[in-house]
Amino acid sequence: MSAASAASDLFVSLTGAAAAGAWSAPGRVNLIGEHTDYNDGFVFPFATPHRTHVALGExxxxxxxxxxxxxxxxxxxxxxxxxxxxxxxxxxxVEWARYPLGVAWALLQATGTDPASVTGVDLAFASDVPVGAGLSSSAAIEGATASALNDTWGLELDRVALAQAGRRAENEAVGAPTGIMDQMASMLGRADAGIFLDCRSLDAVVTDLGFAAAGLELLVMDTRVKHSHATGGYGERRAACERGAELMGVPALRDLSVDDLARAAELMDDVTFRRVKHVVTENQRVLDAVRTLREQGPRAIGGLLDASHTSMRDDFEISVPELDLAVETARAAGAIGARMTGGGFGGAAIALVERDAVTEVSVAVENAFDEAGYSAPHLFTVAPSAGAGRD
Structure with missing residues (x-):
């Protein structure tokens, strides 16, 4: 059964009546730009075909x-x-319910709407976004909820404002200190395009990726190692970034360039410096990736994907052995480039692969996991897809 049908059926079982409407929003894959978003930096995600569906009745x-x-x-x-x-x-x-309830709260807050002036709602959710894989199942539920309530309550907020409400829900209602990348990707997605996002200004440029025309696929390698953003590792990394910016006398790490790293090394302990180094170099890699795509096409970004993974593994220290094995095996089997994606400490890696090599790379990764004694990974390709909306 599709997730859309499952949401509709669940609504009927909850209320005894058919839903008034159905909405959905996608998860996201981040092509490059990890942990740069809450440092006011640059990211380059795209929306996936996997979606969270919500059926609504008043x-x-x-x-x-x-x-x-x-x-x-x-x-x-x-x-x-x-x-x-x-x-x-x-x-x-309960934690999952904080996402949709938090979005409702954030929307009412953002618009100054008196709760007594809007109708009550029943919301039934179903999703085919893999949970815990780093594909932002949370932003999908936020985007679906925000779209549904925006339409139902006549709030007339634009997509950026809906993304902001989703981020506020995640930060304050759930307690996960994430940036706004995931919500913006879920709201602004478009077929065969990525969203080049400035997380400070929220300026977003929908940028053609050209994967389809080039005969390329993006292979997601979900390690099935679960992670949670609301737990310690993510918060510790964020605190280190804030400490580094303070030591350098800048509002955010976004305000540093690669040329500033020599001075940073003199001012910081080793761990803080390596956290800062990752964010500063990753910001540059995002800019380089967007330029390279425009000038040379998607096959030319492989080295940037590889360098991003190395930085996350060695400087930000958010990889795990399963992610490293997936990345290394995919490269050895012919991937153009590969990196972990998402917040880290588990989840998924991605590999940019020639279409006719997907099976070969997939089998190599599955065999490597089997030989290492790891649980079998979940492998699938994703095509950049449309953002949130009413179905």
């Missing part, structure tokens, strides 16, 4: 109720109580 009692195929116990609160729940009492809400 109710007359001023309450919001959410349910999901991965937790069929409904969570229900009064819209008027969202302000008291977030962020102070967020732990009273």
């Amino acid at each position: 109710r007359e009692d001023g309450r919001i109720r959410v349910v999901s195929t991965f937790d069929v116990e409904p969570v229900e609160v009064a819209l008027a109580d969202l302000d008291a729940l977030f962020p102070a009492r967020r732990d009273e809400i």
